[in-house]
Amino acid sequence: MHDDSPGTALTGGNMDPVVRVGDTVRRVTGPWTPAVHALLAAYETAGIDETPRALGIDVAGREVLTYVAGDILTELPPDAQWSRSVLVAAAALLRRLHDASVPFVELDLPWRTTSHEPVEVICHNDAAPYNLVARDGALVGIIDVDMASPGSRLWDLAYLAYRIVPYVEDAHGYEPGRDGARSARLAELVEAYGIPVxxxxxxxxxxxxxxxxxxxxxxxxxxxxxxxxxxxxxxxxxxxxxxxxxxxxxxxxx
Known part of the structure; x- marks a missing residue:
């Protein structure tokens, strides 16, 4: 039986409140929830350990997900946040998520956000350091899959590049001399994803x-x-x- 206490608010959650209850995360549900839970199950079947597992719905109507233990990448010191090994691991993980999602492309499922042509995979749509989890300097998780929807591989990869290469204005602590020039980091990201573009x-x-x-x-x-x-x-x-x-x-x- 799920613990249905209010829980402790987690950071983030720009769309809706997100709380932690014990070793679970609770968040609002919607018409998209069954599709997202099926996608999470597909990740598990594919052997992807870095995503939360869907445990159902609690009596308050919130979805119940496993809590991915670790530190959000943006909360780590700059040398860890902008680690080249984490950049490479993030691109490789995104590729695995995309590959596992291919069977969903042909399914008529209600997603929370709009599709983007050409549809090749189910995009995470928010693959970024603030949704990446690390432990002991290694990438161990990606969270907040509720915004997933059909789209191209490049739609997701481009946003990850914007955030982790980085090209975003508020890339606090990024130092090219220590972390690598953006051109080199982009090349590493694309190579790690594994599709020449x-x-x-x-x-x-x-x-x-x-x-x-x-x-x-x-x-x-x-x-x-x-x-x-x-x-x-x-x-x-x-x-x-x-x-x-x-x-x-x-x-x-x-």
């Missing part, structure tokens, strides 16, 4: 992702009145401008 194409898709994310975040800010979301949307737009310029210079150079 031009690096400027990764950045081009990242721009599309940021344009959509800025609009989505503006809507969330209007719904919630949260000033921090307004600031986030503005940052995404500034980052998109910089990445467009970077792609443009790359194209003109060759």
């Amino acid at each position: 031009p690096h400027d194409e990764v950045l081009r898709v990242a721009v599309l992702r940021l344009d959509e994310l800025a609009e989505f975040t503006d809507h969330r800010a209007a719904e919630t009145g949260r000033a921090d979301l307004v600031a986030h949307a503005a940052m995404y737009r500034r980052d998109a401008v910089r990445l467009r310029d970077l792609v443009g210079r790359s194209t003109s150079d060759g």
Whole structure:
């Protein structure tokens, strides 16, 4: 029987409250929940130990997931957060998630967010350091799968690149001299994922992702009145401008 106490609020949860109860995590459910739980079961069947397991629904109507123990990557010291080994492991894990999700592409399931063509896999849609869990310097988990939906491999990979290479404006503590130049880190990320793709194409898709994310975040800010979301949307737009310029210079150079 599940412990149905209110629990302790966890950080994050920009969409909905997330709480920890013992060794479980509780969060709101919706029409998308059965699809997400089936996806988590597919990850388990594929031998992916880094994702939560779905344990059902509690009496309060919240989904019950196993708690992935460790530290959120963004809460670690910069040398650990921007570790090249973690970058490589994150890309390899994303590839495994995508490969395990391929059978879901042909299923007509209700997902929480919209699909993005070309549909190849089920995207996590928020693969980023704030959803990655580490222990003793090693990547051990990825959480917050509730925003998953069909899309291309590159849609997910480009956002991971934006966040972990990093190209995001608020990449606190990142030092190219210690952590590697962005161009080298992007090359490592793409190689670790394992599908050859031009690096400027990764950045081009990242721009599309940021344009959509800025609009989505503006809507969330209007719904919630949260000033921090307004600031986030503005940052995404500034980052998109910089990445467009970077792609443009790359194209003109060759």
